[in-house]
Amino acid sequence: MSVVAEFVIDRPSYAAVLDELPEMRLLVEGMTACDHETVLVTVWAEGDDFETFERDLEHEEAVQTIEALSEQIDNKKLYQLRLSAAAMTYWEWTNLGGVLLACTLNGDGMWMRMRFPDRNALAACRDYCTRRDRSFVLNELRTTTDGPDSGSNGLTSTQEELLTEAVDEGYFNIPRDTTLNELADSFDISNQAASERLRRGISNAFENISFQSSERILN
Known part of the structure; x- marks a missing residue:
């Protein structure tokens, strides 16, 4: 049986731009490895100062490129970021069999919901974060069956x-x-x-x- 965990870890270095934008949050829509050194992240930014957000991201060392995929829709805008894999935990949890279900970043940290093959894989991910001096706070852990992670109403x-x-x-x-x-x-x-x-x-x-x-x- 796999496990689904909800936890909060320290934000990656590129998200330091949120320090100047406390009302903004980033909702990750997807992550894809371009190669071993680069990860493509599609993310919705929610806030009201996208000019500052884009300008500050361009100065972050881990950000290789930033591309707006949409115009501003109310207080949201869709971006695609090409990031250095070294600044992320992507390969670590991927190699452990982790699957990202949801991820949000704001001024307080990075909230993640992930599925792991078992508790040992989750523990290994936690230990990896600890070794890199990144906090890891587990909010919820649930064992799942082989069936879908939701009922007929679409909710977990x-x-x-x-x-x-x-x-x-x-x-x-x-x-x-x-x-x-x-x-x-x-x-x-x-x-x-x-x-x-x-x-x-x-x-x-x-x-x-x-x-x-x-x-x-x-x-």
């Missing part, structure tokens, strides 16, 4: 649990009857992990609704 069990709690406790009421901090405390996870889980859960739910609607149209 942890996403469904948190969304259900948020609805039951009035998180989406106006005004809210509970806070993100209180939801995070009830699941013994960080605010960032709770925020990401809610966002991913809502996104998965709407994607599933859209997919089912498309199926009905096609049928």
